Amino acid sequence: MRLALSHAWNPQALRLIFQDYVLPTRSLLPQGLMADEPGKPVIEFSPDKAKALMRQVGSGRGIRLEMVLHKEDWLLFQLFSLYAKNLKRIGIQLTLTRLERSDFARKITRGDYDLAHSGWIADYPDPDSMLHPLLSEALQREGYPNLFPCQKQDFQKRLTLARQEGDATKRQDMYRAIDRAMIGEGLIIPLYQDKRVIIFNPMIGLIRPNPMGKICLFDIQAK
Numbered sequence: 001m002r003l004a005l006s007h008a009w010n011p012q013a014l015r016l017i018f019q020d021y022v023l024p025t026r027s028l029l030p031q032g033l034m035a036d037e038p039g040k041p042v043i044e045f046s047p048d049k050a051k052a053l054m055r056q057v058g059s060g061r062g063i064r065l066e067m068v069l070h071k072e073d074w075l076l077f078q079l080f081s082l083y084a085k086n087l088k089r090i091g092i093q094l095t096l097t098r099l100e101r102s103d104f105a106r107k108i109t110r111g112d113y114d115l116a117h118s119g120w121i122a123d124y125p126d127p128d129s130m131l132h133p134l135l136s137e138a139l140q141r142e143g144y145p146n147l148f149p150c151q152k153q154d155f156q157k158r159l160t161l162a163r164q165e166g167d168a169t170k171r172q173d174m175y176r177a178i179d180r181a182m183i184g185e186g187l188i189i190p191l192y193q194d195k196r197v198i199i200f201n202p203m204i205g206l207i208r209p210n211p212m213g214k215i216c217l218f219d220i221q222a223k
Contacts, residue, residue: 001057002186005115006043007050008086009189017079022192028130028179030193034168035127035175042183050090063092067115068107071098076117117191125210127175128163134188135159135178155182 011024023031026041054063065087069076077096084094094115099107107113122129133139135155155178162174182188200207204220 001054001063003043004050004053004057004090004186005087005092006183006186006189007046007053008090008092009083009191010045010086011191012045013079013082014192016082017075018192021195021197023195025190025193026183028134028182028188028190029127029175030122030130033122033125033127033130035172035179037176037179042180043186043189047086047089050086054090054092064095065092065114066095066097067117068097068099068104068113069117070104071100073098073117080117119194127172127179128159131159131175131178131182132163134182 014022014024025031026039027035027037029035029037067080069080077098080094080096084096087094104116108116108118120130120133136159137156158174158178158181162171162178165171165174183190196209198207198209198215203223205223207215207220209215
């Protein structure tokens with residue numbers, strides 16, 4: 001059923017809601033990180049495959065799921081309303097519940113949800129900063145939101161090995177493999193990456209953010 005949910009996600013919906021202000025992504029690793037891998041998505045949008053998977057698990061037509069969102073995320077509510085229509089076609093009734101941030105955080109921390117939307121930026125420009133928070137049981141024991149409630153012992157081991165690897169090329173391949181495995185098992189659905197819009201005076205030249213998306217103004221010189 002997780003794979004069916006993944007095949008029911010249509011990235012074209014992003015353009016209808018966000019226009020050109022987000023970048024559809026096929027990976028948990030944003031553009032610019034060492035493990036970013038463009039190309040064919042791990043799981044493509046395919047209503048037919050989603051229906052076939054639902055028939056395979058014998059779920060019939062009567063599955064009800066709830067998705068929790070922040071109350072103020074109106075655009076996301078519209079986005080997932082479109083997603084709910086796709087799910088309805090394959091026999092899944094999705095209810096969207098908008099919560100205050102405190103109530104949302106409590107549900108996520110307890111793992112008390114069917115689906116949830118979340119997003120974050122890396123603390124440092126490395127794929128480990130994107131994947132480790134999702135997979136670390138130690139962090140979750142300390143109260144970090146339980147965004148990834150599944151049996152993940154194998155992922156934990158693979159992540160530990162990747163963190164210990166000193167060869168950059170091998171490390172890149174290891175993080176790519178973890179990323180693709182998480183998506184390929186339907187454990188998480190990558191949606192989009194925010195675009196940063198920068199308005200500047202051409203007299204100071206082109207402003208380029210660093211890999212963390214931050215802007216340094218110390219080296220700017222007027223033309």
